[in-house]
Structures are given as structure tokens and as C-alpha cells.
Amino acid sequence: MSYIETNYKVLILCLCLIAALDGSDPLYYKQRVFPLMKDKSDSKFGFFDHETESLSHNEFIKTCGPMGQYPFWNVSLSWEERVKDLVARLSLEEIQLQMARGGAGPYSTPAPPISRLGIGPYVWNSNCHRGDQGAKENATAFPQSIGLAASFSHQVLFDVATVASVETRGKHNDFVRRGVYATHTGASCFSPVINVVRDPRWGRIQETYGEDPFMSGELAATFLDGLHGDNQRYVRVTGGCLHLDAYSGPENIPVSRLSFDAKVSDYDLYMTYLPGFKRCVQAETFSIMCSYNSVNGIPACVNKRLMTDILRKDWKFQGYVVSDEQALEFVISTHKYLQSFEDVAAAAVTAGVNLELSADMPQPVFLSIVQAIEQGKLSEAVVRERVKPLFYTRMRLGQFDPPGANPFSRLSNNDVVTPAHQAMALEVAKKSFVLLKNSNNFLPLKPSNYKTVSIIGPMADNYDQMFGNLPPMQSRVFAKTPLEGLKEIFPSLRYKQVCEGETKCTNFSREAVQELVNGTDLVLAVFGTGPAVEAENNDRANLDLPGMQKQVLEEIMEHCGTAKILVVLMNAGPLNVTFLDVDPRVQAILECFFPGQATGDAIKEVLINTGGNSSPAGRLPVTWPLHASQIPPITNYSMVNRTYRYMQSLPLYPFGYGLSYSQFSYESLTSDANVKAMENLSFEVTVKNIGDYDADEVIQCYISWGRSDLPVPVRQLGHFTRVHLKQGEEKLHIGTISWQRWAFWDKGLWQVKKGPMTLSCGGQQPDQTKKVPSNVISTRFYIVNSASTTDEL
Ligand SMILES: *[C@@H]1O[C@H](CO)[C@@H](O)[C@H](O)[C@H]1NC(C)=O
Ligand SMILES: *[C@@H]1O[C@H](CO)[C@@H](O)[C@H](O)[C@H]1NC(C)=O
Ligand SMILES: *[C@@H]1O[C@H](CO)[C@@H](O)[C@H](O)[C@H]1NC(C)=O
Ligand SMILES: *[C@@H]1O[C@H](CO)[C@@H](O)[C@H](O)[C@H]1NC(C)=O
Ligand SMILES: *[C@@H]1O[C@H](CO)[C@@H](O)[C@H](O)[C@H]1NC(C)=O
Ligand SMILES: *[C@@H]1O[C@H](CO)[C@@H](O)[C@H](O)[C@H]1NC(C)=O
Ligand SMILES: *[C@@H]1O[C@H](CO)[C@@H](O)[C@H](O)[C@H]1NC(C)=O
Ligand SMILES: *[C@@H]1O[C@H](CO)[C@@H](O)[C@H](O)[C@H]1NC(C)=O
Secondary structure (H helix, E strand, O other): OOHHHHHHHHHHHHHHHHHHHHOOOHHHHHHHHHHHHHHHOOHHHOOOOHHHHHHHHHHHHHHOHHHHHOHHHOOOOOHHHHHHHHHHOOOHHHHHHHHHOOOEOOOOOOEOOEHHHOEOOEOOOEEOEOEOEOOOOOOOOOOOHHHHHHOOOHHHHHHHHHHHHHHHHHHHHHHHHOOOOOOOOOOEEOOOEOOOOOOOOOOOHHHOOOOOHHHHHHHHHHHHHHHHOOOOOOOOOEOEEEEEOOOOOOOOOOOOOOOOEEOOOHHHHHHHHOHHHHHHHHOOOOEEEEOOOEEOOEEHHHOHHHHHHHHHHHOOOOOEEEEOOOHHHHHHHOOOOOOOHHHHHHHHHHHOOOEOOOEOOOOOHHHHHHHHHHOOOOOHHHHHHHHHHHHHHHHHOOOOOOHHHOHHHHOOHHHOOOHHHHHHHHHHHHHHOEEEEEHHHOOOOOHHHOOOEEEEOOOOOOHHHOOOOOOEOOOHHHOOOHHHHHOOOOOOOEEOOOEEOHHHOOEEOHHHHHHHHOOOOEEEEEEEOOOOOOEOOEOOOOOOOOOOHHHHHHHHHHHOOOOEEEEEEEOOOOOOOHHHHHOOOEEEEEEOOOOHHHHHHHHHHHHHOHHHOOOOOOOOOOOEOOOHHHOOOOOOOOOOOOHHHHOOOOOOEOOOOOEOOOOEEEEEEEEOOEEOOOOOEEEEEEEEEOOOOOEEEEEEEEEEEOOOOOOOOOOEEEEEEEEEEOOOOEEEEEEEEOHHHOOEEEOOEEEEOOEEEEEEEEOOOOOOOOOOOOOEEEEEEEEOOOEEEOOOO
8 A cells, every 4th residue: 555545545534533523524525625635735645636536435435434425425226225225314403404504695505514424515506597607707608598599409408408407517626626616516407497488578588598498498498408417327417397387477566575476377378388398307407496476376486286296206306305495484475375484485395395595594494304304294204204305316427436436526617617618609699699670681791891989888898798697607708799799890989888887778968979979981880778677576667678779770870871770689588679670760670689708709700791601690599579568467477468379469580580691492392291199290391591691590380270269379490400501502401390389278188170281391480471482382281189187297
């Protein structure tokens, strides 16, 4: 045995002893002491590489005596046996602590170690919608979720989730090595957010995948696959879908989400608000978060129908439900539904909550679990069941196996913001952009055509607002604003901040605008919202551009003479830009959402079509209304007249809309002529790039019902995919549409009625007045029989 190993054994023994003496956790000591040694040590203490660390872990477990012998540490047993063994060894006090410490802040996190069993602490609270959000230190910042959805690309969601989870896990591993257990340092993500967008004013649109329940569910499933990784035994990080349920505004206008009661019909629940969550369960999400609001009178986090009857009984969910931050307290303070912590603890645990996300309270609600049991309000057996998924999740993260067995334990800070990740941030940002207007093929730009160029608007050089809510932390050196990116093609770009109050644009200087645009050939107008205007707990009262932004744009149009105007928008929820859409002085409108670190480069590359293959191809994941009167009250949860599925009137820009530098032709759509009620439809369609550029195209196929007597949407997206086609290239696309898309919920059943159906494929919805130049092609098929089922699909 070498000198190093000998010393190492002595060190471990000392740690075990100290831990045993003061009753704390030896692993905790190990994590604290090793880094100190590392810092102080010279090369002869070089046993901190991952190989030896895994060795040392085993050694450690063994040296620390009987605790290493417990069956729950035994890798030969099944997860179920191990979890069962572990939980049987816990006292109720220990269990309630584990269930109570899922929160944010030093009181609420981490879930404490259980020293006598050798179990370490764990932080449950992380966000990874598009990078490791909120954790200290660098992370790659991809576009905010709504932009990811706009890519209409499974690959994009998968790639972003993969990188986000690599970085989250890498940082988590390093935090644990350094003994850091602060908020957002865990490996369990509160991502993705899949609430369906039903009101364009909702503040959290940016965190979602848009208004279609099927698409939200598909993208969520893909995202979860990317987070989890493809190891059979271990997961890289664990994903969780937010927020169950009927949570899509209001946040704060006109009432607080913390007391709001969403009145939802079963029809809308099953057709719109639940399907995405069901898809998450099918994709083996580890967790679900219950929401702040009430659903039909019962706060979501004590709602047994949602969390037990539907989630666990109908869908067979095996994971854990975490309450939204402080939601359990709000059951008392804002919903006034129950009066005491014991009652809420009993109601929440019974209804299905496993983990409390408290808001840094020394005494969170779940520390009343034992009392609730003693008072006969809660069953001990249920509590013991509820804690199991928490340990199962940690086992799947590899915490109870030797780290060397787990490939994800080798990830570290070295895997964060790598050149490859940064390159991907640029590619993904480019894929998220949606071209809304492009008069006379104004774009792509030829920079040499313009001598004098101005950039103007509150988003032109606004580093703070281009990431969206709760951004991954960044060093400034990794990011470029639009101004910084566009300077690289227009070196003498003229710029001045003209708005007061940044994106809120509470006032502006007319003189400055006039001076900026007078005599220019091209005006790059970069406008929008940012999280200062729309965010969690921050709805918009209407869709107007914030403050005086519209007046600034009008000032530009009035004074720019013959200059061309290109509008770049950075926002999440729809904006009222009808005046820009119809005005011939505005040549083009490019919607960019919140593109993250690559904002400047992505805008630059798309505008000039860098590499000949940077045509925008994103599509709107949310309908942009034309008139304010098309928007029902945000407090009304009926889907009537909401989203492309139920709207009876024409929008400004439809769901699925987006232009390309190129043009596509759809031909030869064929499908099964007849299909049984519960069989899937196969189809094929040829798509050809008939324009002047290589480009991506989003193929969208919708179904609609020929019968007018059924309670069904106007149409339903049934299939989507994003393909790349070189100029002149054609591809045969083969797809299927699941029968679940034409089933509808009625009278407590999923029903299919026989009758004629239409299938339409193209780069957009059929029958639109706002059209892209490509065609939409349709065919008929026939459902030959009626059927119904009580089974959850
Ligand atoms: C681990 O479990 C296997 C299978 O039950 C058993 O054969 C083995 O003895 C166990 N190992 C220890 C160290 O208890
Ligand atoms: C973040 O990245 C920047 C640029 O590479 C570097 O200077 C900084 O030290 C990094 N921060 C941390 C905490 O690693
Ligand atoms: C807005 O700005 C203009 C010119 O910069 C100034 O004259 C005017 O007083 C300002 N208005 C308000 C309400 O601050
Ligand atoms: C632009 O500037 C020129 C020269 O300074 C001036 O004569 C002209 O009135 C200005 N035009 C506008 C629209 O402000
Ligand atoms: C947009 O603004 C116009 C003019 O004020 C108004 O008539 C229209 O209703 C607005 N549309 C939306 C969607 O708010
Ligand atoms: C909500 O909207 C639906 C559809 O427009 C309507 O039938 C219903 O009466 C509204 N509910 C309330 C409470 O206003
Ligand atoms: C739905 O919208 C249509 C068209 O704008 C309108 O005629 C109808 O009254 C609306 N329905 C409800 C219930 O508001
Ligand atoms: C229909 O498609 C769904 C979803 O893709 C799939 O799970 C199911 O197995 C398919 N059903 C049949 C009968 O092929």
C-alpha cells in the first residue's frame, strides 16, 4: 500500500470517527474536507481524479462499518427493494424532514443528511428550461423555452436538454465535491413548463411550448429524454413537468394566481389542460409540480382528483409531486381553504404531494406531518409511500451506487460552456426565429447595399432583457447584444438609446430618433418586452408595445425618408404589431423571442443568411390576435374562441405561421382512405424546395372533422417535423397520426365517431388569410366505426 493510500485510509477513519462522535454525516465531512485538502495539497495528494474518488467512496462506505452493509446500499438488489429497505429504516421525524426540505434558501434546502445511514444531503431545487438556470457560475444560455418551441424541432429540444443537463450535472457534481448545498445546485430540474398558453397576456408564456397541447406534450417528452440521458441504469438529471393544472394566467392581472380559482369543465381539462402532463408521465418524468391556483374550488396542491385519481390511478405515475414554492402555505393564507399546518400537511400528502418547496421557512408546512399523524388526520402508511419516490429518484441519479459506476459522476465544471455548447447556442437561436413579414423578399440583407445604417430601440443593446426570466448565469464575454452582433457587418452602425425606462419606454426623445434615422439607408428597429414587462408574476394588461415604443416606431417611419426599415422583435407573448404588418415602409419583421447568449450573432447570421443556410424557419407556437376583442377575459378558463383550435375569427398571425427565404411545394399527399376508430393513420407527402435558397422547412399536418355535430376543435395539429432541403431538393415524408388526435372527451369517455375527416399538410395551417407563399395540400379519409373508452389514452 502506497504512502498516499495509507494516509488516505487514516483520513477516512478520522472522518468516520468525527462523524460518529458528533452524530453527523460522514459523507458530508468527506465532501467538506477533501476540497480543502485538494487546495492545500501538492501532487502527491493527487487522488482526487474521478477514478480514485470512486475507489475511495467504496473504501469509505466499507471503512465506516455497518452502514455500508445495509441492503439499500447493495447494488445487486432492485431499486424497489433498496427503497423499501431504506424507508423502513427511517423514523417519521426523518421522513418529514426529507419531505419538507425541497425549497429555496438556507432554511429550506438541502434535504438534510441522515448520518446514521450514511445518506448525504440533497438539493431538489433546480431549473433547466434552457441551460442551468439560477445556479451560480457560468452556464450556456440557450433561447427561452418559447423560442425552442418555435423551432418546431424535436432535435432542438433534445439537444438543448442534453447540454442543459450535462452542465447542470457537471456543476452539481462540483458543488457536492465542494460541500455547496445552496439553492439551484441540485440535479433535479423543475423543467419543462408545459402549461398550455390560452391567453396572450399571460406573463409566463416565455417558459412554455405554446398553445397546442399535443405539441407541448411531444416537445416535453423529447426534452425529458434529453435531460435524462440514455444510460439504462442512471439518469443525468431528473426532469419534472410544471404546473398541474389549469395554470396559464392570471399571474397578477386582474387577480393574484395565489388565490385564483380556475373553473374548468371536464371537456377543457381533458382536451386542453391535461394531455401534456399525460405525455410527460408516458415519457417517465420523475416529477410533477402542482400549481398555485385552485381548480374548481380546490387548491391544486391539495387536489386529490388531479394528483391521485388522474395522475396516479389513471396514468400510473410513479414519481413525486413537488408543491410550487410556498403553495402549501397559500392554501391557508390566500386560498383560505384550510386553517392549520397539520390540516394542510394531511390534505396535501393524502392528495398526493411528496415534497414541499417552501420559501425558506425554518418551520415549513410538512414539519407538521408527524403531528398530523398523531392527530389522526394522516396515515403513516401513506407518508411512508410518499417519501419513496424521493429516494428512488436519488438512487437513479446514482447517489447510492459507487460513483465510478455512473458515467454522469464524471461530469464537472469542465463540461460547462464548452466551445461546442456555445456553437449550439448559436445554431439553436437561429432555428428559433420566426420571419413574420418580408416584403418583396427584402431579406436576406446584402450589407454592401447600405452605406449608412442605424440601430434603434430599447432592445438594441439590452443585455439584461435578452435572456428572459431566470436566466442561466453568464459571464458577459459569452454574449452579444443585437448591436454588438450587427456592428460586425455594419462597422459604422449608428446607435443611441432613445427610450427612457428601457423596454418600458416611459418617454423618448424625438430629437434623438430623428437625428439617428435622418439620412440613413437602413434602420434596424429592435423592440419588444423582456422580463421587465412580461414574466412570472407579471402579466400584461394588453398586447400593445410597452409604453411609447409604438410612438418611437411611428417617429422612425415619419423621419427616415427612403430608408428601409427592418423590425426585430424580442418578446414572448404576442404583440399588437398590426400597424407594422400593414405599413409598406416596414420591409420585414423578424420575431426572435429571448435568444440568450447568441442573440447578436444569431440575428446577424439570419439577416445575412450566413453560409447560405441561415434562412429563418421557425413558426409561431402561439396565435397572434388581430383585435383586442378576440381575447376573452383571462379569468375565464373556457377554451371557447381561444387558440387556433377553438378560435372562430381570423388572427393577425396564425399558430404555425412563419416565412422562409425560400419557398416550398407540397405534392402527392396520400393517406389510408379508411381507418378504424382506434387505429393510427399513415400518410406520405412530398415536399420540394422550389425557392432560391437552401432552407429548413417545418412540415405541419392538421386533421379536421367533417361532421359538425361533434364537440371538437376547428382543427388539430396531428404531426410536425422540421427538415432541411437544399435548393431544388425534394423529400418524401412519411408520417403517422395517432387516433388519439381525433378522439374527444364527452360524457366521461374518450369517444371517436365515424365519419369523414380531412388531412392537410403544408408549411402552415390550411384555410388561412395570412399565408406563407407555399401551398397546403389536403386529402380525405374516413373513420369507419364509432368507439369509446374509459381508459386513459
Ligand atoms: C447484496 O444482495 C445480493 C443479492 O441479494 C446478495 O447475494 C449479497 O450478499 C448482498 N451483498 C451484501 C454485501 O449484503
Ligand atoms: C466564467 O467564465 C469567464 C470567462 O471564461 C471566466 O472569466 C470566469 O472565471 C468564469 N466564472 C466561473 C465562476 O467559473
Ligand atoms: C419626455 O421627453 C421630452 C423630450 O426628451 C421632454 O420634453 C418631456 O418633458 C418628457 N416628458 C415627460 C412626461 O417626462
Ligand atoms: C435631415 O437632416 C437634414 C440636414 O441636416 C435636414 O435638412 C433635414 O430637415 C432633416 N430631415 C428630417 C426628416 O429631419
Ligand atoms: C391593436 O391596436 C389596434 C389600434 O389600437 C386595435 O384596434 C386592436 O384591437 C389592437 N389589437 C390587439 C390584438 O390588441
Ligand atoms: C366563460 O366563457 C364562456 C365562453 O365564452 C361562457 O360561456 C361562460 O359564460 C364564461 N364564464 C363566465 C363565468 O363568464
Ligand atoms: C367567439 O367568436 C366569434 C367570432 O368572433 C363570436 O361571434 C362569438 O360570439 C364568440 N363566442 C363567444 C362565446 O364569445
Ligand atoms: C398509435 O400511435 C401511438 C402514438 O404514436 C402509439 O403509441 C400506438 O402504439 C399506435 N397504435 C397503433 C395501433 O399502432
